Amino acid sequence: MFRETIYALSSGALPSGVAVIRISGPAVQNILRQMAVAVPAARSAALRELRTKSGILLDHALVLYFQAPASFTGEDVAELQVHGGKATVAAILQELSTFDDTRLAEAGEFSRRAFLNGKMDLTAAEALSDLISAETELQRRLAIANADGKQRDLYQGWRRSLLNARALIEAELDFADEADVPGSVSDQVWSSVQALHQDILNHIDGYRAGEIVREGFRVVLAGRPNAGKSSLLNVLAKRDVAIVTDIPGTTRDLVEVTLDLSGLKIILTDTAGLRDTDDVVERIGVDRALEATRTADLILHLDDGTGEPVKIDADCPDLKIATKADIRHLAGSTHDLAIAARTGAGVDELEEAIRKIAAEAAQPAEGVVPTRARQVSLLRRAASHLQVAAQSDALDLELRAEELRLAEYALGKIVGAVDSEELLGVIFSEFCIGK
Template sequence: MRSTTTIYALSSGTLPAGVAVLRISGPHVPAIIPELTGRPLLEPRRAVLCTVRDETGAPIDDALCIHFPAPASFTGEDVLEVQLHGSRAVTAALFRRLAMFDGLEPAEAGAFTMRAFLNGRIDLTAAEALSDLIVAETDAQRRLALSNADGAQRRLYEGWRGELLSIWARIEADLDFSDQDDVPPEFGSLVREQLAALEARIGIHLDGYRIAETVNEGFHLVVAGAPNTGKSSLFNYLAKRDVAIVTEIPGTTRDLIEVRLDLDGKLLRITDTAGLRATSDPVEQIGVERARNATRGADLVIVLDDGAQPVPDIVAEQVMIVQSKADIRPHLPASPAISTKTGFGVDDLLEKISAILDSRTRIHDTVPSRQRHVAHLERCRESLARARQSPAFELAAEELRVAADSLGRLTGAIDVEDLLGDIFSRFCIGK
């Protein structure tokens, strides 16, 4: 895609700052370089100290300027990066100067990445990964986003799509060119086995979405138990601040309270809940119901047992019973035990939680990282199953077209000429 406009925006953080980085991308960059810097050109990809000037020639600031000529730039266009002092006055003066050039306009959110995609510098999965990388809170999120930004997903999906196009081409060739001696004759058992194998690989890949979801959305830990078993005290201890109200009055906590923590490089979402008990208080009843709902949707529920009250029944994916108030209980059962007053056992508890989290977030291979990916992959797998079971070549070919289309939509690389290219290159049609 060839853009007719040039966009500009501040690419660094909130002002004021030590340094502000302004990015300009588009066809007008070579023409504005001498107007801004007084230099006829800049050596490509080399930082040059320039005096950036306004329309009268008065200096705005001394700045480092780097020219990235097209197509070897992030967007695939000519790009100029200007690194100047990060004051509001300096950047505002440069923005005013840029607004005076014909063909220049402020960039909208995501405009640089959009141009990179349209110019073939990145695919859709890489664009999504860059977005994830920018907002990453933990090291696990960073690693997952960086892997996808490096093209791991694109290579996987394009490889699968290439296999599909090859099979599709053979079917189309059998349908349209069956009189040619050099075209494979049938869509037989071998092809069906290939489709079944690809379908199985996609299924295994889809199973990894839960891992990516846990990495990106966080591992949900709910603290539950009867009233006054130390739930809010543990919650505050882990949060390292007084988030929840702690009193000796039962039923103090009524609503769900959540904090997000980084546990060994992984995101942990901890929810404090109301004490689980039968009550006639209508407000507390709402809190108890919300607590029950929270436990049902949690990845792990820690149920605190103070030894003085019955342990409530919990419906959850995974439950860990933890003895609380260990500092005032001389005889404890053989199970995890903690005291938030002395800190006893809390580190051991966190190690156990971290081990569970590790088992849920260990990424051995590329995994789908967004629900959009899951939807397209599911559609692809369903089409493969129908193609494999279809008795008619025409129906199988149509299902493979849908499957290939789904994979193409994942990366944004849908091209109707792919099939013809595959046929011509493999079967020498027309010679």
């Protein structure tokens, strides 16, 4: 139970039609009695006048009360739906600050209290943060699935399997002479531990797909100067993002734009033309272009046929695109597609090709996948302990059992069953204030 009551504006930027002020903690009922005359019935909206302690009218508001533990934070919670003027909200927040043991909430503090009060696990908290920041339909779907407990259920199921395995080992160690205790646990435990080890490795493989959904699929436009990269970027973005001229070397830095293709976030990056140059600034741009190709998920290698295509070494798929097809025909070429940015010819086909490649890369995220580097690190740690336990036949049984305990501990840290205050501070500081 927290001693302090926290409050914050939980809705969007002001001014707005309606603003929602959230209050959580032991002083909620007292605040409602003094500011709104009485505590409304739990989970029922009541229209009330909000007044200061001295009786000055602040606003007319819809007041909702959620009685502990049936609330988002697990504490007494009130939500004040007030008019969204800056002065109105400021006056109400100022009045809340006059009550004993109340203060403005820190970033993510409502969610942190929900976690500490057992209302959600860490994977659900992280998914809630993703849900708030979701920009595309696939991001929303992934976040809502994890917020609904799919990750938690998977990891907790693995922990239960390890608990059962450890129980069998303990039984053999402590009661080996008893008739009703199974014999060697090898057949019962180590094969299932090996299978769990493989399940975790397969699960880790899905991280990249989850990362693509959360962070975006990176598509880099690369090629010689004046190959049509900036023109294509503007056409795909449907607005003038990059400067287009006939002068080679116009683009000196990376220019990014974000698209939503069938619910998937696509990050398009225009780059400097790849060529040898004595211009110091352009050389920096070329270096950045090459670095962008090394971190890309897909490279669009543009070629207008005016020079030898540049060689791009990258460990990702690439599409060879013949550009300026309205004025130049690259006969006998090995290009995947031909486009004309000026007329739009071939652009729809290119968009569809990008969408298909991105969708295939993100497809594993339709299941349960890890969504944070923190989760992957702990999963790898658990897998490492399981590998030692399953494959080290020469180790004493007690030491192999300890490896299973360490694996279970690592899985517990993912959901927050065991965790440190420092880690919680890092996780919840990424939330917005009011959540």
